[in-house]
Amino acid sequence: MPNIDELIAGVKNNDIQALARAISTVEDRRPGFEALLSGLHPDVGSAYRVGITGSPGVGKSTLIEQLVRAYRDTGLTVAVVAVDPTSPFTGGALLGDRIRMKTLSSDDGVFIRSMATRGAPGGLAMTTREVCDVLDAFGFERIIVETVGVGQSELAIAHTADTAVLVMMPESGDGVQLLKAGVMEIADAYVVNKGDRPGAEALMHEIRSMLDIRASIAADAAPIPAWNPPVLRTVAIEGEGIDEVREAIENHAIAMRESGLLEDRRRARLREHTREVVERAVVQALWQGTGAGERLAGGVEEVLSGERSPYDLANAIIADTLETSVD
Ligand SMILES: Nc1nc2c(ncn2[C@@H]2O[C@H](COP(=O)(O)OP(=O)(O)OP(=O)(O)O)[C@@H](O)[C@H]2O)c(=O)[nH]1
Numbered sequence: 001m002p003n004i005d006e007l008i009a010g011v012k013n014n015d016i017q018a019l020a021r022a023i024s025t026v027e028d029r030r031p032g033f034e035a036l037l038s039g040l041h042p043d044v045g046s047a048y049r050v051g052i053t054g055s056p057g058v059g060k061s062t063l064i065e066q067l068v069r070a071y072r073d074t075g076l077t078v079a080v081v082a083v084d085p086t087s088p089f090t091g092g093a094l095l096g097d098r099i100r101m102k103t104l105s106s107d108d109g110v111f112i113r114s115m116a117t118r119g120a121p122g123g124l125a126m127t128t129r130e131v132c133d134v135l136d137a138f139g140f141e142r143i144i145v146e147t148v149g150v151g152q153s154e155l156a157i158a159h160t161a162d163t164a165v166l167v168m169m170p171e172s173g174d175g176v177q178l179l180k181a182g183v184m185e186i187a188d189a190y191v192v193n194k195g196d197r198p199g200a201e202a203l204m205h206e207i208r209s210m211l212d213i214r215a216s217i218a219a220d221a222a223p224i225p226a227w228n229p230p231v232l233r234t235v236a237i238e239g240e241g242i243d244e245v246r247e248a249i250e251n252h253a254i255a256m257r258e259s260g261l262l263e264d265r266r267r268a269r270l271r272e273h274t275r276e277v278v279e280r281a282v283v284q285a286l287w288q289g290t291g292a293g294e295r296l297a298g299g300v301e302e303v304l305s306g307e308r309s310p311y312d313l314a315n316a317i318i319a320d321t322l323e324t325s326v327d
């Protein structure tokens with residue numbers, strides 16, 4: 001895999017084209033992508049990762065564009081990964097995001113990449129994490145991941161960040177919904193965007209009450225004792241309140257580092273990641289060149305005719321394959 005070595009060298013040498021190709025290699029699971037990630041791994045770990053999540057249309061992309069500017073003003077380099085669900089009703093936003101973000105794309109200190117949510121949702125969190133690793137190895141100081149929605153798979157992606165920010169907007173019924181979804185548990189900072197609309201104060205109040213209730217129920221379960229998740233108001237289209245969001249993220253980063261929680265989170269993430277790599281490899285090894293596929297094709301007839309159950313067949317396939325691979 002000579003081109004993989006070239007890619008690794010290119011990414012380490014700040015070659016932007018190598019970066020783009022490395023990301024595609026990882027995103028598309030092309031041959032050698034694991035060797036690529038392995039080669040980059042020594043350089044991974046200095047970027048701080050921020051997950052920005054929220055329901056469709058709350059203004060995440062607008063906020064992120066402003067946040068990128070705020071970070072650039074402080075001299076930090078920023079990469080953005082927008083995880084776009086290719087659903088029909090947000091499908092149009094991707095192009096809009098790209099055009100708006102384009103105003104930033106002449107800046108070498110900024111890199112913006114959209115990822116389509118093809119493939120299994122479980123795998124998406126992993127792929128996103130690996131794309132972030134490539135950006136980290138390249139040397140970006142902040143990595144912002146935008147995910148739409150507040151379902152379990154989006155939360156899985158948000159969990160790969162060091163700081164998770166939840167964006168909401170007034171008049172969307174978000175508050176109650178999110179409480180039900182248990183989302184209030186995950187965010188390190190809350191942003192009420194579209195603060196120019198009526199109801200912003202009320203929503204902020206609602207979020208604060210929920211946080212108070214949570215804090216009183218689980219006083220010792222608080223991840224960082226000294227950290228009270230801030231609730232901030234922004235008008236992203238006007239650039240209002242953005243620097244406060246940046247400061248909240250940076251303060252959280254400091255609190256995470258000083259409490260040792262950053263290391264804990266990263267350790268847990270590495271453990272989880274390695275486990276996923278093992279699982280991926282085991283599944284591949286099970287089906288490739290072991291005859292398990294043939295056994296499945298043959299055995300399914302017996303299931304169809306009622307001679308055995310799918311579970312019985314599955315157990316037989318697993319047992320046979322494990323035996324073969326141990327030999
Ligand atoms: N009134 C108002 N509109 C805003 C504000 N911020 C963003 N918008 C508008 O809200 C719409 C959605 O903004 P986006 O930034 O695309 O929202 P998003 O959350 O990234 O959307 P998806 O990626 O599709 O989930 C756009 O028309 C924005 O111009 C704000 O602070 N006030």
Ligand SMILES: [Mg+2]
Nearest residue numbers: 060061093097
């Ligand atoms: Mg968006």
